[in-house]
Structures are given as C-alpha cells and as structure tokens.
Amino acid sequence: MSHYDQGFWKWVKDNVDVAIAPVEGVKKAGALLSKGVAALSMVGIWNGSPKNEEGIPELHPQLKYFAQPGREAVIVFDQDGKIKTQASVTAARERLSDCFRQACCKVTCLAWETEEKGIDDAIAANGSQWFDEMWKKRGSKPKTVKLSRIEHDLPAWNEKSITDWLATLYEKKLIYEDRTKEWYLYGGQKEGVWSITSNESIERMLMTQMDNLLDESKKFNKQIYTAMKSVKESNRDKFEKKELLSQLKEQLIDYRSYKLRFVKDCRERLSRVVLIDKFVSKSDPNLIPMANGVLDLQDRILHPHSPKNHYTSALPYEYAPNTPYQPIKEWLIEMLEGDLSLVEVVRAYLHGVVTGRCDWQKYLELIGPGGSGKSTLIRLAIALVGFENVHNTTFKKLEKSNFETASIKDKRLVVITDAERYTGDVSTLKALTEQDTLPYEKKRQQATGGFKPTCMVILAANENIKTSDSS
Known part of the structure; x- marks a missing residue:
C-alpha cells in the first residue's frame, strides 16, 4: 500500500x-x-x-x-x-x-x-x-436489510410508562411522605436541601418533562419519516420497499397531546412509586449543612451535598473559616452590660440554633424594654440560619390555632414575640421544647398525624411572662 x-x-x-x-x-x-x-x-x-x-x-x-x-x-x-x-x-x-x-x-x-x-x-x-x-453473490439491487431498532430511552405514551420514566428521572430527588401527604423535592429551592413542594408545583414540573418528551418524540419520528422517504425514493422493488417501510412504521412513537387529568393521574401514580412512611431529617450536631457543602465540625472538612443526607434546611451562607466574629461578641458584651456569663449563654444558644441542638430541650427567653437589643439579637439569630428556616408566631396563635404547628415542621428556629401579653396554657410550647409529637394539620386538608419538631425557640417580651402553667 x-x-x-x-x-x-x-x-x-x-x-x-x-x-x-x-x-x-x-x-x-x-x-x-x-x-x-x-x-x-x-x-x-x-x-x-x-x-x-x-x-x-x-x-x-x-x-x-x-x-x-x-x-x-x-x-x-x-x-x-x-x-x-x-x-x-x-x-x-x-x-x-x-x-x-x-x-x-x-x-x-x-x-x-x-x-x-x-x-x-x-x-x-x-x-x-x-x-x-x-x-x-453481488447483485444489481441492494439486499433487504433487517433494521435494528433505533436506540432511545423514550417511554410509551401511557400512564404507567410515563410514570416509570419520571420515577427514573427523579430517582433519589423526589419523595412522597405517607404520614403527612407531602412532596419533598431535592434541590428544588436550594442546593443540598429537600423542600416541601405543593401538588401544583409537582404537576407543573411533570408538565415540563412531558412537553420535553413530546418534543423528543417528534424529533425521533422525524428521523423515521426521513428514512421512509429515502426507501420510497430508492430503486428497490415494491415488495422490498413494503418490507422496509413496515419495519420503520413499527418504530414510530405513538405520542399524543395530554390533558391536565392525565398529569394528575401520573402524579398520583408517581406518589405511590416514591412513597415512604416518614421523612426523617438528618440530625447530627457535628454536621452543619451550608450553602457550599456540609461542614463536619470535628475535623472542619467540608463535604459535598448529597440527597442521602435528607436535610430540610441549610445555612444561607458559605463556609468561610477565616471570617472574623469579634464585632458580634463586642456587641453582645455591650448589650448585656458587660455580663460575660450571659454573653456566653447567648453565644452557646446561638451555637445551638446553628447546629440544631433541639436535644437540649431549652428555649431562650429575652426580656427587656424596647431598644434593649432584643430585636437585634433575634435578627442575628434569623440571619444565622436564614429567614426561610425560621417561623415567627405568637403565643396565642401557637396555643390556640389548630394549624399553627404545621408551619413549624422542618424549621430550625421558632421566634415567639409579644410573649408577655399571653396568660393562658403553654402546653404546645412545652411539647415544642421537649420534642414531643406535634399535630400536623393544614386548612382544607385532612389531618395526617404528627411530627417531632427539630427547632430551637426564642421568646421575646417586654416583661416577665405570666401563664396559667406554673411548671
């Protein structure tokens, strides 16, 4: 050669x-x-x-x-x-x-x-x-070829096939909790975090995937039609053309437009596929989920996010080990009038808020007149864990409303303001701090059992709290 x-x-x-x-x-x-x-x-x-x-x-x-x-x-x-x-x-x-x-x-x-x-x-x-x-054996006409099926991962257009396809697509990223009848989506709102997602949001997400599936099915069928056109224009005899065209037609995807009812049916079926009894958030005081990963407090190593962690919240900032903290400590000393023991108590509780130490079964009570720094300290606590991880309420709503405790689920901090104005029973506060099971009820929805809170609690009042519960 x-x-x-x-x-x-x-x-x-x-x-x-x-x-x-x-x-x-x-x-x-x-x-x-x-x-x-x-x-x-x-x-x-x-x-x-x-x-x-x-x-x-x-x-x-x-x-x-x-x-x-x-x-x-x-x-x-x-x-x-x-x-x-x-x-x-x-x-x-x-x-x-x-x-x-x-x-x-x-x-x-x-x-x-x-x-x-x-x-x-x-x-x-x-x-x-x-x-x-x-x-x-070479001939004047090309030999009939047995066409292999084109490689694709597009499902058949029916409820079961579409649902199985969606389940594979969202594997380890979508969960339906049987106990609360809630959807959890990983990374839907924030990287590394599982967030509760409404039925409507899930349906919109499924519709987006179905629209993409329709587009891919149309592209696939276009390839088939191109091949059929080439066969029709070839110099094969009519019997060979018929055989090849039959092979091609068998591979066309029978896609169709869909209605909202079909989306709802797929959502219902998908909920059974990704069903778990109870969604348990990972609770380890030595691990802190942050914006850029999960920090191990023991060795100060930042690990990547993973859906296996089952975190429902993360701190709203990245881990930056060299960030100075002295200005905050100086402000605490000033606010607490130089009482270093109180400064350490507040710092310890803020550390518990960040690390999720609800196992302490303690709440922080802030008492003082307006301008004494209560609101500033609360804003600091909220900034430490992120506004989306905090629930603000009052004693009246917490103790009297049947639906208030549902808003506490998966929160890292609960702030109760105007606490001095309430003089009634505080059984919900006791259950909240002692990690007892709280009811999970939402308006216009059937009650679905309860949950164990995983949050810290800060109370703010201008005067000492007076309740009917002496304990």
Whole structure:
C-alpha cells in the first residue's frame, strides 16, 4: 500500500470488464484491494456524487475517470442497522447509483448478513473464502436489510410508562411522605436541601418533562419519516420497499397531546412509586449543612451535598473559616452590660440554633424594654440560619390555632414575640421544647398525624411572662 502505483490503475482504466468498487474510507479500500478488488476510496458517502453549481449531482472526477460505458460499479457502503444512518446511506447510495447509470455503467451492490458494519471488519472476522462467496453473490439491487431498532430511552405514551420514566428521572430527588401527604423535592429551592413542594408545583414540573418528551418524540419520528422517504425514493422493488417501510412504521412513537387529568393521574401514580412512611431529617450536631457543602465540625472538612443526607434546611451562607466574629461578641458584651456569663449563654444558644441542638430541650427567653437589643439579637439569630428556616408566631396563635404547628415542621428556629401579653396554657410550647409529637394539620386538608419538631425557640417580651402553667 505504501508503494507508488506501477500501472495498476492504468490497467483498470484500459480494461472495462474490471469492476470498480467505490467505498468510504482508505481502510475499507485497502481491505478490498488486498482481495484483488479495484476499490476507490471516498471521503464520506456523499462525496462520490457532489452537486454542481446548478445543484445537480455528478460523479467525482476520480470516479468519472473510470466510469466508462459497460463497466460494473460495485457500491460497497456500510451495513448499518440504525435508522438515521440507514436513511443517509440509502439516499447516498441511490444518488451515486444514478450518476453511474447516467455514465452507462452497470451498478451492483455488495451486501452481507453478518453483524459487522464495515466491509473491512467483515473480511477480518469471516475470512477470504467468505468474501469470495459474497463477491460472487453481488447483485444489481441492494439486499433487504433487517433494521435494528433505533436506540432511545423514550417511554410509551401511557400512564404507567410515563410514570416509570419520571420515577427514573427523579430517582433519589423526589419523595412522597405517607404520614403527612407531602412532596419533598431535592434541590428544588436550594442546593443540598429537600423542600416541601405543593401538588401544583409537582404537576407543573411533570408538565415540563412531558412537553420535553413530546418534543423528543417528534424529533425521533422525524428521523423515521426521513428514512421512509429515502426507501420510497430508492430503486428497490415494491415488495422490498413494503418490507422496509413496515419495519420503520413499527418504530414510530405513538405520542399524543395530554390533558391536565392525565398529569394528575401520573402524579398520583408517581406518589405511590416514591412513597415512604416518614421523612426523617438528618440530625447530627457535628454536621452543619451550608450553602457550599456540609461542614463536619470535628475535623472542619467540608463535604459535598448529597440527597442521602435528607436535610430540610441549610445555612444561607458559605463556609468561610477565616471570617472574623469579634464585632458580634463586642456587641453582645455591650448589650448585656458587660455580663460575660450571659454573653456566653447567648453565644452557646446561638451555637445551638446553628447546629440544631433541639436535644437540649431549652428555649431562650429575652426580656427587656424596647431598644434593649432584643430585636437585634433575634435578627442575628434569623440571619444565622436564614429567614426561610425560621417561623415567627405568637403565643396565642401557637396555643390556640389548630394549624399553627404545621408551619413549624422542618424549621430550625421558632421566634415567639409579644410573649408577655399571653396568660393562658403553654402546653404546645412545652411539647415544642421537649420534642414531643406535634399535630400536623393544614386548612382544607385532612389531618395526617404528627411530627417531632427539630427547632430551637426564642421568646421575646417586654416583661416577665405570666401563664396559667406554673411548671
């Protein structure tokens, strides 16, 4: 192959009874030349019949040189079973065949039954004797190809298939809690955090995926129709065309438009697939979820977020170990009038708020007149854990409303203001700080059992709190 031509191609030119074999690529041409076939290498299946300035296909000059009346041109293109590739190969082969026929050449095609796509691989796998037999069997029409099914992950358009597809798509990122009848979505609102998501939001999310699925199905079917068009325009007889068209039609996706009822049905079915009895948030005082990862307080290593953690909140800032804290300590000393023991108590409680130490079963009570720094300290606590992780309430709402405790679920901090104005029972506050089960009830929804709170509590009042509970 590395030697200069010593007259072989001139000999081919002078002997019209010698067949030529246009083939894609030098490797395939070399394999055929080694078997005594006058193979002509093309750079791409379309380059053998480029279009002229008027848009009419014509033979490449190097092919035209050998395209003499009566010469046989054996087109040897890959035996690819993929629909999109097969459509392109069929169209390119038919165009090249027409150009050779216009030059009064006899056009035949080489086809084989083995699994190898290219003729070079087929010769290497099956041997010289196999090739000799295949060369003798070359025909004037391309052999009918058994098309392999095109590779895709698009589901059938029915409730079960769509739901299974969605379940795979949202694997480990979507949970439905049986106890509270709530959806949890990982990373939906904040990276690394599972957040409660409404039915309507879930349905909107599913609709977006279904719309994408429709677009992908249309693109897939467009490939099928392109292949069918090439088959119809080919020089195969009507029986072969019918067989190939039947194979192609079988692979069309039967997609259709959908209604909201279908989305709701898929949501209902999906809730059973991703169902768990109880969503348990990870509670480890040595691990703190932050904006840029999960901080291990023992070794100060920042680990990446993971849905396995089941965190329902994260601090709203990134871990920055060199951030100065002295200004906050100085302000606490000033607010507490130099009482260092109280400063350490407040700092300890703020540390508990950040690390989620609800196991302490303690609440922080702030008493003092307006302007004494209560509100500033509360704002500091809220800033430490993030506003979205805090629930503000009053004693009256907490103790009297049946629906208030549902708002506490998965919060890191509960702030109770105007506490001195309430003089009634504080059983809910006791249950909250002692980690007893609280009821989970929402308006216009059936009660769904209870939950154990995982939050710290800060009370703020201008005067000492007076309640009917002496304990």
